[in-house]
Amino acid sequence: MWELIQSNRRKSIFLFTGMAVTLILLGYLIGNSFYPGDGGFIGIIIALVIWTVMSIVSVTAGSSLILSISKAREVTPDVHRQLFNIVEEMKIASNLPVMPKVYIINSEAMNAFATGMDPSKSAVAVTAGLLSKMKRDELQGVIAHEISHILNRDTKFITYASVMLGSIVIISEIFLRGMFRGTLTKRYGSKSKGGGQAQIIILIIAIVFAILAPIMARLLYYAISRKREYLADASAARITRYPEGLASALEKISECTSELQSANKVTAALFIANPLKKKGMKLSDLSSTHPPISERIKILRGMMHGHGANYRDYQKSFSAVKNSASKIIPPSGLSDSSLIPLRVSSEDLPSELSSIEEKRNMGDIMMAVNNYSSLTCQCGLKLKIPPGFGTNKPQVTCPKCGAVNKVSIAKQIII
Numbered sequence: 001m002w003e004l005i006q007s008n009r010r011k012s013i014f015l016f017t018g019m020a021v022t023l024i025l026l027g028y029l030i031g032n033s034f035y036p037g038d039g040g041f042i043g044i045i046i047a048l049v050i051w052t053v054m055s056i057v058s059v060t061a062g063s064s065l066i067l068s069i070s071k072a073r074e075v076t077p078d079v080h081r082q083l084f085n086i087v088e089e090m091k092i093a094s095n096l097p098v099m100p101k102v103y104i105i106n107s108e109a110m111n112a113f114a115t116g117m118d119p120s121k122s123a124v125a126v127t128a129g130l131l132s133k134m135k136r137d138e139l140q141g142v143i144a145h146e147i148s149h150i151l152n153r154d155t156k157f158i159t160y161a162s163v164m165l166g167s168i169v170i171i172s173e174i175f176l177r178g179m180f181r182g183t184l185t186k187r188y189g190s191k192s193k194g195g196g197q198a199q200i201i202i203l204i205i206a207i208v209f210a211i212l213a214p215i216m217a218r219l220l221y222y223a224i225s226r227k228r229e230y231l232a233d234a235s236a237a238r239i240t241r242y243p244e245g246l247a248s249a250l251e252k253i254s255e256c257t258s259e260l261q262s263a264n265k266v267t268a269a270l271f272i273a274n275p276l277k278k279k280g281m282k283l284s285d286l287s288s289t290h291p292p293i294s295e296r297i298k299i300l301r302g303m304m305h306g307h308g309a310n311y312r313d314y315q316k317s318f319s320a321v322k323n324s325a326s327k328i329i330p331p332s333g334l335s336d337s338s339l340i341p342l343r344v345s346s347e348d349l350p351s352e353l354s355s356i357e358e359k360r361n362m363g364d365i366m367m368a369v370n371n372y373s374s375l376t377c378q379c380g381l382k383l384k385i386p387p388g389f390g391t392n393k394p395q396v397t398c399p400k401c402g403a404v405n406k407v408s409i410a411k412q413i414i415i
Contacts, residue, residue, distance in 0.1 A: 015157070019164040022213050023047050026168065029206035030175045036202070047171070054167045062159040063115040063123060066270065070113070071262040072103035072125040078412060079368045080104070083131060083139070087124060090143045093239045094151055100124045104131070106366045109260035110253045113270040114146035115155050122150045128369070129258055132362035134249060137346050141236055141246030145272055148235030154228045158270055165218065166266045172210040218265070226291050229272075230328045233296055234314035241309045241343045247300035254293045295321060303342075310340045364413055373410035378403055385410045 024047045031043015057065065077084040084102060091099050096119055103125035105111075110130040116122030124146050126139075134142065149155050237243040253273045263275035274290045302317030303309060311333035318328050327334070371387040379401040389396070395404050 016160050016164060019161070019168060020051050022216070023051050023164070023168055023171070026171055026209060026213050029202070029209050030171070033175075033203045033206040050167055050171065051164075054164060058160050058164070059117060063117060063121070063155075066115050066159065066267055067103060067123060067125065069262065069264070069267060070105060070125060070270075071107075072105045072123075073369050074123075075102055075104050075369055080131060080365065082136065083126065083143075086136070086140050086143050087147075090140065090147045090239060094144070094147050094235075096122075096147055096151060098122070100147070100150065104128060104365065104369045105260075105262065106369055107260050107262065108258040108362060109275065110134075110256040110258070111260055111263075111271045111273060111275050112142050112146055113267075113272065114149045115159060115270065116150055117156050117159060119150050119153075122155060124150075127260065128362050128365040129256065130253070131365050132358050133252060133256075137240075137242055137245035138249035138252065140240055141242070141249045142272060144236035144239040145232045145246060148232040148239065149228070152228070152231060152235065154232065157228075161269075165214070169214045169266065172214050175210050176207070227328065229290050229296070230299075230318065233300060234311055234318075234329060234333075237300060237303055237309050237314055238311060238340060241340060242345070243300040243303040243309060243342070244345070247297045247304075250293055250297050250300075254297075307342070308340050309342055310336060310338065312337065313340075368413040372413050373407075374413045375405055375407070375410040377401065377405055383410075384413070 024044055027043035027045075027047025027050075028040040029043070031046065032040035035042060083104075087102055088099060090096075098120045100114070100116070101123040103123055105125055105127045107127045108129040109127050110133060112124070112126040112130055114122060114124050124143060126142065130142065131139070149158075233246060236246050240246070250273065260271075260275040263271065265276065268274060268276050269290075273293055298321045299314065299317045302321055303313050306313050306316065311329045315327065315329045315334060319325060367384055373385040373387075375383040375385055375396070377383060377398040377400065379398060381398055381400045383396060383398065383405065385396065385407055389407060394407055396407055397404055
């Protein structure tokens with residue numbers, strides 16, 4: 001869908017420019033508040049410097065920064081072979097030019113996101129909680145959704161927007177905290193004469209704008225992000241030819257009560273489901289980073305009652321669920337009338353795991369990410385050896401039978 005990529009580029013330029021103007025105006029008002037007169041121009045210069053630096057950061061290291069903030073750690077196929085197999089399958093099915101790097105977040109929460117300024121330099125990150133509870137078809141649906149974001153250039157847009165939004169939020173918070181601490185109050189208290197009233201008005205405008213600027217920037221950011229989730233769902237259904245896989249995954253994610261502590265207001269739109277709702281936040285439809293998850297599930301399952309997994313099939317289900325004639329799919333997608341038949345569920349799906357087995361599996365994933373090794377004692381007890389343990393203690397005593405085991409024979413944990 002070339003129109004989608006072109007549209008994303010136009011929206012990226014529009015949002016990037018809009019946030020830059022907001023940043024400059026914010027710098028002018030804050031600068032004028034600190035230094036009446038020429039302070040506004042000083043504020044603009046500082047804002048331009050911040051904008052330039054943040055732009056360079058977003059282009060050169062935006063993805064790395066987001067992965068670092070999210071506490072995602074890059075892993076090898078030895079850590080989780082099935083995850084790598086599925087990422088490779090979806091890479092081939094979607095014609096993605098290069099295999100994305102794979103990251104795991106050590107969290108019990110169930111979520112995932114993709115990042116990257118270019119399809120040839122992209123990454124997919126999933127939580128340990130998601131890996132421990134998803135069946136193969138469900139995990140395939142999640143990965144297909146994230147790779148769709150990469151293909152549609154959503155990750156480039158969100159990386160730009162996240163960094164720019166973060167800079168606006170930082171400047172606003174620094175200014176407002178300075179106000180609350182009385183820095184500007186003391187400054188204006190000493191200037192009650194000689195034009196002090198005019199400067200107080202400017203100060204009030206600066207305070208109002210510092211409060212509203214991040215809110216308006218977020219609303220614009222979120223409004224565009226919500227549509228991208230529908231499009232990524234449609235693309236994932238088309239790639240996997242099994243919409244139920246993603247629908248079932250979203251259902252499990254919506255039922256998860258664990259919090260993703262590393263998520264914040266800036267990175268929330270990256271994830272497949274809004275991670276902030278788990279923190280007791282009541283977000284309205286206007287300020288939500290994602291469409292209602294129950295609605296997304298209904299649309300995907302509506303496709304299972306049809307005959308195909310093409311974009312036209314998603315649009316048909318979307319219109320039926322939303323009871324609206326609005327087009328979520330670009331014209332090129334709707335003009336493709338080729339039949340993409342739905343497939344049946346994979347035959348090698350494992351049975352549902354018990355809660356104890358899920359926790360054990362999730363613990364093994366977290367240990368594998370952190371380079372733990374496994375050692376099986378003669379009594380059958382599996383000992384988990386932390387990295388570097390053998391340097392100081394070449395042997396470990398089994399707490400069950402008392403046997404002494406050599407740490408050197410421990411093997412890396414593989415899921």
